[in-house]
Amino acid sequence: MGFPAHAERAVALGEVHARPYPLVDTPRLLIQLAFMTEGGSTVDHAVLGELSRSIGIAPPARDARHHIMPWGNGTLRWERHTEFSTYLWEGPMPRDGSTAQHPFGHGFNPPGTVIDGVRLEIIKKDRSAHALISEFDPASLCYSDVENGLASIVTDFRQDRDGMTRILILDNGLSPARAGALSQRVIEIETYRTLAMLGLPLAHSLSPRIRRIEDRLAGLTNEMRDSTSDSHKLLDELTSLAAELEADAASSLYRFGASRAYNGIVLERLAALQEEPVTGYETWGAFIQRRMAPAMRTCRSVSGRQESLSEKLSRAATLLRTSVDVELERQNRDLLSSMDKRAQLQLRLQRTVEGLSVAAISYYVVGLFYYLARGAETYIPELHASVLTAIFVPIAILAMWYVVKAVRKKHAED
Known part of the structure; x- marks a missing residue:
């Protein structure tokens, strides 16, 4: 062209x-x-x-x-x-x-x-x-x-x-x-026809395993209704069941799909034959349909049970995760409440320590001042060390209180 x-x-x-x-x-x-x-x-x-x-x-x-x-x-x-x-x-x-x-x-x-x-x-x-x-x-x-x-x-x-x-x-x-x-x-x-039937043995082997998972899921669902049950343990078991089911579904996906496709080809070829029955004998289409239809229904049933069970496991796992999340939020709330109380206690303790620190520092400052006053009294007799020290005590306490307050304010700003 x-x-x-x-x-x-x-x-x-x-x-x-x-x-x-x-x-x-x-x-x-x-x-x-x-x-x-x-x-x-x-x-x-x-x-x-x-x-x-x-x-x-x-x-x-x-x-x-x-x-x-x-x-x-x-x-x-x-x-x-x-x-x-x-x-x-x-x-x-x-x-x-x-x-x-x-x-x-x-x-x-x-x-x-x-x-x-x-x-x-x-x-x-x-x-x-x-x-x-x-x-x-x-x-x-x-x-x-x-x-x-x-x-x-x-x-x-x-x-x-x-x-x-x-x-x-x-x-x-x-x-x-x-x-x-x-x-x-x-x-x-x-x-x-032969290839389509390959899905039947696989369906028969998977059916008891699906039944076991269905029974266990029913048991786990009943345990979920008990408020004293261990949600984490139930969730782990549900996850294990879901993993087993998905592995079986993945391994059978191709075979069941191929069986459906092969069955469709057989039906197309039978329709193309346009058979006319011979008196006293069975037609190919009637014979094959009577034998193959139940087998194909079994394969479809097992595949459908896998899909339905997968959805049920997913819903059950979602419910359990919600329960676990609520429990975790409750624990976090209790933890935050405990931390708040602990912080308040630490604040009270800190203020108590600060008060004691003011008293202790003031005591040492007043003691140093007293030694200075006695030394000065030696050269100036008119100065009385005890009187001067008594006058200095409130001044020292106020000064130390102001210093501690300034330091605390500085730390709060940082």
């Missing part, structure tokens, strides 16, 4: 075409494994690099999130998600007892722990195909028509001896593009 382009424009435009549906002919076999990537993208890239080098092609870039490579007589597709990655192999159905040429054999190094595995078979919808339906568990068999009757999807959501969930698509006239879109949609339903 000749204009400066936004730095992220290429990424935004390319993301729309980053995950195209595979063009799938019938019959076809798709095998997908999903791995939790606790080790980060580095481990994923190492696995892809090893697979690429084994067939003599260049590995993907380190920041790549999607990659496609040929493998055997099929195609291997890799996608990296937030906390997991998927490896999808798509190839022809094995015939005459042969095995599929997928890469997931004994030489495959997984990038993390496996969380889900799907084996999807796409075959023509004919009389022979119906015999395969009998191989599924009738207790959990789900069978419905999709794509306006052009296909049927069948599964029992159970794992086979290899740990894979088997899904069967019966093709009744699908184009390769529609078959690829449908296969990706049903695989994503199974993958995200």
